[in-house]
Amino acid sequence: xxxxxxxxxxxxxxxxxxxxxxxxxxxxxxxxxxxxxxxxxxxxxxxxxxxxxxxxxxxxxxxxxxxxxxxxxxxxxxxxxxxxxxxxxxxxxxxxxxxxxxxxxxxxxxxxxxxxxxxxxxxxxxxxxxxxxxxxxxxxxxxxxxxxxxxxxxxxxxxxxxxxxxxxxxxxxxxxxxxxxxxxxxxxxxxxxxxxxxxxxxxxxxxxxxxxxxxxxxxxxxxxxxxxxxxxxxxxxxxxxxxxxxxxxxxxxxxxxxxxxxxxxxxxxxxxxxxxxxxxxxxxxxxxxxxxxxxxxxxxxxxxxxxxxxxxxxxxxxxxxxxxxxxxxxxxxxxxxxxxxxxxxxxxxxxxxxxxxxxxxxxxxxxxxxxxxxxxxxxxxxxxxxxxxxxxxxxxxxxxxxxxxxxxxxxxxxxxxxxxxxxxxxxxxxxxxxxxxxxxxxxxxxxxxxxxxx
Numbered sequence: 001x002x003x004x005x006x007x008x009x010x011x012x013x014x015x016x017x018x019x020x021x022x023x024x025x026x027x028x029x030x031x032x033x034x035x036x037x038x039x040x041x042x043x044x045x046x047x048x049x050x051x052x053x054x055x056x057x058x059x060x061x062x063x064x065x066x067x068x069x070x071x072x073x074x075x076x077x078x079x080x081x082x083x084x085x086x087x088x089x090x091x092x093x094x095x096x097x098x099x100x101x102x103x104x105x106x107x108x109x110x111x112x113x114x115x116x117x118x119x120x121x122x123x124x125x126x127x128x129x130x131x132x133x134x135x136x137x138x139x140x141x142x143x144x145x146x147x148x149x150x151x152x153x154x155x156x157x158x159x160x161x162x163x164x165x166x167x168x169x170x171x172x173x174x175x176x177x178x179x180x181x182x183x184x185x186x187x188x189x190x191x192x193x194x195x196x197x198x199x200x201x202x203x204x205x206x207x208x209x210x211x212x213x214x215x216x217x218x219x220x221x222x223x224x225x226x227x228x229x230x231x232x233x234x235x236x237x238x239x240x241x242x243x244x245x246x247x248x249x250x251x252x253x254x255x256x257x258x259x260x261x262x263x264x265x266x267x268x269x270x271x272x273x274x275x276x277x278x279x280x281x282x283x284x285x286x287x288x289x290x291x292x293x294x295x296x297x298x299x300x301x302x303x304x305x306x307x308x309x310x311x312x313x314x315x316x317x318x319x320x321x322x323x324x325x326x327x328x329x330x331x332x333x334x335x336x337x338x339x340x341x342x343x344x345x346x347x348x349x350x351x352x353x354x355x356x357x358x359x360x361x362x363x364x365x366x367x368x369x370x371x372x373x374x375x376x377x378x379x380x381x382x383x384x385x386x387x388x389x390x391x392x393x394x395x396x397x398x399x400x401x402x403x404x405x406x407x408x409x410x411x412x413x414x415x416x417x418x419x420x421x422x423x424x425x426x427x428x429x430x431x432x433x434x435x436x437x438x439x440x441x442x443x444x445x446x447x448x449x450x451x452x453x454x
Contacts, residue, residue: 006185007251008125010112011147011155012095012132015163015176017108019050020142021087022077033058033074040068040076043268047079052174087140094135098128103253109159111152113253129180145179153249154188156201188247193220200244207234207241219245263297264305264373265289272311272366279367283357286372287350291343294374300342301374304349306356307334309369332369333360342378349374 014020018036023029029050035058037047046067049058056071064076088107095102101113114128121128129146136144145166147158162179183191192199197219198208210233216222222245230238243249265286273279283306294301309332335356343349353372 006150008114008118009149009152009155009251009253010114010125010129010132011149011152011159012110012112012136013145013147013159014091014108014136015143015145015178016048016050017087017142018048018079018084019053020176021084022079023050024087024141025083029075033071034077035064035067035071035074036077036079037067038064038076038078040064040072042078049074051176055174087142090140091136094139095132097135098132101253101255103255111155111253113251114148125182126180129182133178133180143176143178145177147181147183149183149188149191150185151188151247151249151251152253153201153244154183154191154247157192157195157199158183160199161195189223189245192245192247193218193223195219197222197245200241202237202240202244207237210234211241261377262305262373262375263290263293263301263377264371265293266307266369266371266373268369269367272368274364274366276361276363279370280354280357282370283353283372284346284350286370287353288346290372290374291346291349294344294377297377299377300344301349301377302339302342303375304337304339304352304356305334305371305373305375306337306353306360307332307369307371307373308357308360308367309333310362311366311368335359336375342376 019034022034022036031052033053033056034050035046035053036049038044042064044064046058046060046062046064048060049067053067053071053074056074058067058071058074067074068076084107088104091108092102092104092110095110095112099112099114099117101115103111105111112132114125118125118128121131125148129148132146133144136142145159145162147155147160147162149155149158158181159179162181163177164179165181166175166177166179195218196208197203197211197216200219200222203211211217211222214225214229214233216225222241225242225245227239227242230242232238234241267282267286269282337352337356339348339352349372357370
């Protein structure tokens with residue numbers, strides 16, 4: 001009888017993606033501390049430090065001002081989302097040369113199912129993994145770390161752990177990890193057992209703290225714990241935690257194009273503002289970006305989300321007042337609105353966002369951040385009523401504007417209320433898009449500080 005074959009799943013992760021792209025675009029940056037996210041005097045956070053910068057204590061999501069204090073001689077780069085998107089697309093194309101079954105997880109990581117392809121590499125996943133590494137480096141001049149296992153969960157943990165092993169073997173040298181770790185079929189539980197529970201994907205600080213309160217610190221502790229107790233405390237997540245700790249995970253890849261459940265754009269002002277006209281212009285601009293993303297996906301959304309942060313964290317009625325030890329500057333208020341019909345129009349998204357803004361607006365109080373987003377995204381646009389001529393004309397108009405901007409850039413055509421953003425205020429725009437697979441992107445990094453319209 002033929003022995004049972006196990007799936008062979010690769011998890012491929014680009015090392016320090018944004019910083020690696022910047023170094024590939026400008027080789028003179030190699031060997032120097034590089035911090036992507038903004039300039040030292042910007043009000044943002046670090047998007048990605050390279051390994052030289054990490055050696056100095058710089059971490060992702062650290063305020064740029066603190067990063068500067070730790071690494072004053074580092075090269076600070078705002079970054080370019082278009083470049084990162086281009087490199088991501090080429091990265092996925094390389095992987096598709098090795099297997100038709102590739103699931104993109106984010107811009108810089110993906111799963112690959114090697115079943116049916118390993119015979120090209122003498123059935124040896126190590127040979128195939130090294131071939132992938134060479135192909136990515138030859139095409140993009142960046143390195144990747146790879147984990148191989150019988151399921152996605154273990155492959156992901158393996159690629160993460162391979163980076164740790166590579167750094168340790170470097171003996172203090174500052175090099176990209178370029179790691180590779182293969183977990184043999186049947187050894188999943190053995191591999192995971194000595195690791196801390198935080199190594200399991202999905203276990204963040206809060207869950208790790210809750211597990212620690214139960215005396216569960218290692219994956220071995222978690223595997224040996226009562227599944228009934230875990231379900232009682234964590235609900236359905238408890239079942240996932242117990243299975244994951246025992247090396248049990250899915251191997252099937254979602255290789256089709258996945259629709260985002262939510263899309264959002266947000267910006268932190270370079271200077272706090274209480275100018276209502278300015279703020280509403282920014283809201284419309286963000287609504288445009290959200291709507292464009294929907295149309296690009298061929299999707300509509302039925303819920304609009306608006307968020308606002310005041311410069312001093314001013315409390316609002318009906319919202320919990322920040323604790324005494326909380327930094328009030330980082331208190332964000334949010335409201336949602338359900339539309340009568342799903343839409344992909346910036347006019348309808350902005351109208352809902354304006355209404356939500358009015359509900360959160362404390363006149364005269366300066367605002368630090370605003371954001372516009374949509375939820376309940378559907379992949380199929382409702383067919384327009386043939387007799388609804390105004391709606392049809394407006395839809396055609398917006399699609400025409402999209403085409404012009406795609407060809408000539410945003411500045412080629414824009415609505416009048418946007419004009420003041422580039423002439424009356426000195427602001428730096430930073431935006432985030434969240435999708436179903438947890439991607440957190442910043443499409444507008446790299447802009448000049450004076451103009452949102454680029």
